Amino acid sequence: MKTMMRFAHVLALSAIFLISAARTARAQETAAVPPKPSDIVSTKTYVSFDPVPRGKEFQAAVVVKINTGYHMNSHKPSDSYLIPTTVTPQLPAGFTMAGEPSYPAGKNEKFPFSPDKPLNVYTGSVTFRMKLTADDKAALGKTSIPVTLRFQACNLSACLPPVKIPLTLEVSVAEAGKAGKPVNPEIFPPKPTS
Amino acid sequence: MIKVVRTLAVAAILSAAAFAFSGCKVSIPTQPAGSLKDAPNVTFKDLQGKDVALSSYKGKVVLLNFWGTWCEPCQHEIPILIDMQNKYASRGFTLLGAATNDEVPTVDKYIHTTQFNVGGKEMPMNYPIVMGSDDISTQFGGLLGMPTSFLITRDGKIYKRYIGALDQVQAQVLKDVESQL
Numbered sequence: 001m002k003t004m005m006r007f008a009h010v011l012a013l014s015a016i017f018l019i020s021a022a023r024t025a026r027a028q029e030t031a032a033v034p035p036k037p038s039d040i041v042s043t044k045t046y047v048s049f050d051p052v053p054r055g056k057e058f059q060a061a062v063v064v065k066i067n068t069g070y071h072m073n074s075h076k077p078s079d080s081y082l083i084p085t086t087v088t089p090q091l092p093a094g095f096t097m098a099g100e101p102s103y104p105a106g107k108n109e110k111f112p113f114s115p116d117k118p119l120n121v122y123t124g125s126v127t128f129r130m131k132l133t134a135d136d137k138a139a140l141g142k143t144s145i146p147v148t149l150r151f152q153a154c155n156l157s158a159c160l161p162p163v164k165i166p167l168t169l170e171v172s173v174a175e176a177g178k179a180g181k182p183v184n185p186e187i188f189p190p191k192p193t194s
Numbered sequence: 195m196i197k198v199v200r201t202l203a204v205a206a207i208l209s210a211a212a213f214a215f216s217g218c219k220v221s222i223p224t225q226p227a228g229s230l231k232d233a234p235n236v237t238f239k240d241l242q243g244k245d246v247a248l249s250s251y252k253g254k255v256v257l258l259n260f261w262g263t264w265c266e267p268c269q270h271e272i273p274i275l276i277d278m279q280n281k282y283a284s285r286g287f288t289l290l291g292a293a294t295n296d297e298v299p300t301v302d303k304y305i306h307t308t309q310f311n312v313g314g315k316e317m318p319m320n321y322p323i324v325m326g327s328d329d330i331s332t333q334f335g336g337l338l339g340m341p342t343s344f345l346i347t348r349d350g351k352i353y354k355r356y357i358g359a360l361d362q363v364q365a366q367v368l369k370d371v372e373s374q375l
Contacts, residue, residue, distance in 0.1 A: 034336050081263045081304060113267035113359045152264055157358030158339025159265040161295040 037163045040070050040153050045167050048188040050181055051174035054136050057098065058180070060169050061187050062087050062128045062149060071121040072153040074106025078120045083152040083162045087128040089169070090146040094138030098131040112156055127187065134173045145169040230351035233258075233344065234333035238292060238324035241302050246324050248290075249350060255287045255374045256346040257367075260294050260326055260337055263304045267359040268341040272319060273312045274360050278371065279321045280312075285375045286348065291319065294326035294340065301325070343367075347374055 041064050048059040066072060073082045087101045104126055108118035132145075147169055152162040174180065182190065238246045248258070259275060261268035279289045293301040305323055309316040331337045334344065338357050345353040345367075353374060360367050 034338055079266070081269075081300070082266065083264045111266070112362065113270040119266060154266065155339070157362060158267055158341065159262070160339055161262070162264060 035160060037165050039067070040160065041066050041072075041151070041165075043149060043165065043167055045147065045169045046184045046187045047169060047171055048182060048184060050183045051172040051178065052134050053174050053178045053180045054134050054138055054140075054176040056176075056180060057131055057133045058171075059188055060089070060130045060132055060145075060147075060171075061184075062147060062167060063125065063187065064122075064128070064149065064151075065125050066123055066153070069155050070153045071109070071111075071119075071123045071155075072151040074120045074122050075103035076106065076120060078108075078117065082119075083150070085122060085149075085151040087130070088148045088150070089130060089132075090148070091132070092139075092143060092145060094135050094173075095143075095145065096133050096135065098133070101128050101130045103128055111154075113154075132171075134171070136176065138173045140173050140175065143171050143173060145171060230347065230353060233346045233350050233352050234330075236330045236333050238326065238330065240322070240324050241298055241305075243298075246322070248346075251288060251290065251346070252350050253286070253348055255282075255348055255371060256290055257287070257343055257371065258290045258292060258346060259341055259343045260292050260331065260334075261341045262294050262296050263300050264296065265340045271341060271359040271361055273310045273317075274364055274367075276310055276312045276317050276320050278368070282371060282375060287371060287375060289321035291321060291323045292326035292330065293323060294331060294337070296325070298325060345370055345374065 043065075044063045046061045046063065048061075049056065052058045072085055075084050075086065077084050085103070087103075089097060089101075091097060104122075106120040106122050109121055109123070110116075110118050128149075145168065147167040149165045149167055150162065151165075153160050182188065233248060236248050238248070240246050248256075257275070257278065259268075259271075261272075263269075275289050275291070278287070301323060305319045309318055311317075334342075341359060343356045343360060345356075347353050354370055356363060356367060
């Protein structure tokens with residue numbers, strides 16, 4: 001009898017647990033929250049010198065890690081209606097950029113929703129680079145340079161709206177002629193000496 | 195006796211589990227008649243800037259399709275939507291495309307210049323297009339991705355939600371639409 005009562009108890013508790021778990025799941029589905037950009041990518045910014053002497057060109061990089069299962073359009077997507085990935089620095093006074101940021105080539109990949117037409121996309125880790133210079137008007141000391149990363153990502157069946165993520169490049173500016181130390185060699189490998 | 199109780203216990207737990215998780219799919223399961231939720235009382239803008247209330251479609255079965263010109267899976271399913279409009283419009287059905295995260299000129303150009311291969315024939319989009327918004331998406335519970343479509347009954351209730359391109363669940367969608375006509 002005691003065993004039967006125990007069974008009944010376990011049965012009732014299990015049923016209550018399962019039904020309440022399902023209710024939670026359904027409630028979560030009703031109030032669906034779209035994935036946040038941070039669910040799709042992680043980002044990190046780097047500069048090649050610390051400090052950067054005024055007048056010396058240095059590099060900056062934005063490294064974007066795209067989570068497995070997602071891809072984003074490359075900078076040159078396959079269709080004019082698709083939104084390209086862009087990196088746009090808002091340079092403060094005293095900073096200039098040589099040309100445009102450099103974007104790696106995307107990969108042509110087919111997806112279930114585009115079985116005939118390959119799409120030019122980024123997956124995995126991708127690095128965008130910029131060549132910057134702090135001239136004699138650049139403020140000495142630490143400066144934060146805002147950078148906007150814009151992308152539009154999809155998984156294998158659906159897409160997320162285009163988003164803009166604000167990033168920051170932290171730069172330390174020194175007097176002209178002062179020796180700057182190369183940093184972040186994993187991102188900016190030293191050029192081989194011949 | 196203990197064996198019987200044990201069997202009953204296992205059966206009851208499995209039944210509870212089946213009931214509990216039957217709704218945890220990507221699309222909302224069909225709910226019993228009488229328990230369907232009303233579609234939100236939203237008003238879109240058409241491409242000329244005029245108001246289009248979703249309630250103005252009451253009396254029709256509506257497949258409200260949130261899409262974007264920038265969204266490749268959305269483009270991929272458009273031939274299916276054109277075909278559905280051709281097939282069912284005369285039976286009190288309409289597609290309603292809500293372009294989201296888009297600009298009016300881009301959408302206008304897209305719908306007037308793009309042809310789609312529908313069963314071997316080149317066809318333009320043949321159903322009404324309105325502009326969606328973040329606020330409207332929120333009123334629909336937040337869109338997890340594009341495309342997302344809602345099948346709305348003649349009396350303005352949400353029958354089902356489909357996330358992702360409909361070509362992957364085309365047979366089910368057609369069955370659902372036909373069940374409401």
